Amino acid sequence: MTRPPHIALLGAGPAGVAAAYRLATTRPASIDVFERAPRPGGNAASFQIDGVWCDIGSHRFHPVAEPHVLADVKALLGEDLLLRPRHGRIRLQKRWIHFPLKPADAMLRLPKPFAASLLADMVLKALPRPAPATRNFATVLKGGLGPTIARDFYFPYVKKLWGLEPEDLAVKLAERRVSGSSITKILRKMAKQIPGLGSETDGKFFYPRKGFGQIVTASEAAAKDRGARFHYDTKIVRIEREGMRVKALRIEREGREERIEADHIWSTIPLTTLVRLLDPAPPAEILASAQAMRFRGMILIYLVLEQDQFTEYDAHYFPELSIPISRMSEPKNYSAAREPKGTTVLCAELPCDPGQAYWNMSDEELGRLYCEWLAGVGLPVTAKVRRTETRRIGQAYPVYDLQYEDHFNRMDAWLGGLEGLLTFGRQGLFAHDNTHHAYAMAYGAVDCLTADATFDHGKWAEYREIFETHVVED
Template identity: 35%
Template sequence: MSTNTDVGDTPLTVLGAGPAGLATGLYARRQGLDVRLFEAADAVGGNARTLQLGPFRYDTGAHRFHDKDEAVTADLKALLGDDLRRVDAPSQICWRGRRIDFPLAPYDLLRKLPLSLLARIAREQLSIPRVSNNADDFEEMALQSYGPTLARLFLLNYTEKLWGTDADQLSPRVAGDRLEGLDLKTFLLEAFGGTKDKARHLDGSFYYPRHGYGQIAEATADALGREHIRTGARITTLSHDGTRIRRVTVNDAEPTGVETVVSTLPLTLVLRLLDPPPPEELQALAQSMRFRHLRLVVLGLDRPRLTPNASLYFPDRSIPFTRLYEPTNRSPDMAPDDQTVVVLERPCHPETEAWTQSDAALRASAVDVLTEQGLIDGADEIVAVDHRAVPFAYPILEVGAEAKAERLTTYLQRFENLHLLGRSAKFTYTHVHNLYARARTLTEELASHPEPVG
């Protein structure tokens, strides 16, 4: 894409070519809008890419597409055709040598927990409210939803590992919709109805592309037109006059005039890029909001399968990894027929030992965990290795983060031509089907009510 500095040449400028940015570009083109996307990385997809490791493919996260918006599902089916497949692959928790279904299901717990624990859990189920709409923090929500024993065994330790923060300091929103739909009737139906009667909230069924989750991003980019996307284009300044964003500067060297801007960049980054800068109070507020980074260890294994699961979770604090996912359980095309690939996630805060640890040390730790868990016999099974850092993987939804994000977004609303879209941009937990739906709504509004050029 050529660079221009004439305001008005391109009605819509999108910052970022992850799922939110690509969806905005796709629906903008369908509305007849001209659009350009700037992406700092050398490829589209953001944190939802699929990468190649020899004959193996793996995603930069344990992604899955949820069929919860009919229009969006229809759009993705049109983009991917027969390559978008429905998958049934449950997730489990590794606990004391046992595999417990997650989200927790009473039928499974009855078969796998010791009688002493079951008796305690059963007593708690009669007294807990199972209504957590008024919970002040995640710990309170988990205790209300599951009771002290289940919550402490399986949810609280894992959540604190994942976010790097005490559970009573985390917002209930970190659960997403994982704890929804749990009432006493549902609990009893699951307990005595068998595995086929598990509630829909278990989410063991989802859509997944044949060649990896990144195929959604690639197909979206193809549909909107690659000529509208510029990669290797890092946004370094957002110049404004107090009411409108006037220019974006790319790679510290290319000021480009803009009309309407949709930013999918992290909310805190947008505040730092503003020129002139925002008030010091807001800068300090933005600096207090944190994102969780990930480090991935990818192992190609000389065996057809490691587990039947979409993901395995590790709540034990002695294990540095929170989750293992096996892409071949989402699509067999992610590896050769007689081999498989697994990815282990280690959440990190920046500038900590976990983030700066060498790849070799992290890989050795991954091999130790798989061996100790009885998943592999040793390093001899490993035929390929890769590592990947995923910065800004999740906004850390601490208690009070929602109010902070609201203050920052309220400030940014003074820029009449700036719109925020996406998980990082809105500092919230959301799914790809939500991002596509919101991108469609936003571009319809922009097409119906063009913003004035000042």
């Protein structure tokens, strides 16, 4: 190919924007990014409420990111990228425990019956025992952490998050979502909290001054400076293919439909959506698998309070089923922002699917319930509530039920046979990942684009094996 390859990227979330940035800075390519929303970031975007930078949920950029990814993010943000201490709390059996868990809290704050049961689990774990008859999220977590932590923390939490019993969730969820998957790993993490035993970044995270979404907007700006084109408020109507090769996109913007030809179409949109956009349609069994896979929804409730600060903590975690929200964050505490005076925002994450009762409630109703839930756990809202805002996310988390892996593998194998098409990112690979993982996937994709503009599928297979080892940092 004598001209630079034309690459069409679907989705301007972290993976799509990172791919555009990496392409623009390391490859001769013509780059177009198509996004349905009016701005970049996807579920990692930020916005302001009454002068307070807020995120779509709780986000952190973790120091364990691949060195070249972290180096780029540091270069893009400069002094706006802050290194902040983790300072959260978990409510466990009506007690607040620091998160990440600190040795002092483990000794002094853990409920005595819980601590005694935990010690018993550690003793019993050393004894030989038969393997469980079936392997699922519940049996794997019990085997690794013991019954106490599994029963009193993880099981109610995952039931709230995914709306399924732990026994109905796949082993892969434990492998991808639980970084402290054994007592030994938890003790190692605790030990790193002791001064002198950990690195300078243990127990800390990176966070931008202007919200987590600043990482994506800085990447987008740098990609634009190097010639990448971003098209917002643009709907993907269909993806044309001839046999087993994709040829072009049909997009709709400003009321007009256009046809865009591309040498490579790289998708970071939900895998299930991608399958339905293909024209001609895939085989019936591929469409059936796409129909069977689902995402968990989420309502984000933003309570705007007329006070400087609600608590000193960045995040509160609620594993109990008695309170419907799973986590609450106070955005100002992530960046230690002192402005604006007299205003703070509390963001609650309420797992909920479209069509369920909470989904159809008004912002005012959800705000009133939010205050009631906080009062019930000893965090009464005493300041004036200026107002409540919400964001509803229909596809927040991939649901790893017991059948998902068969469906995913079937779709993944068929899509992998389409020449000119690549899918990656959290949504594109139906993966539980952090933002630094999404950036690593994007960088890996670009690394597989050869000098003659072909795609090295062998190298991509090696990257996919690496992606399988990603574990979500809590």
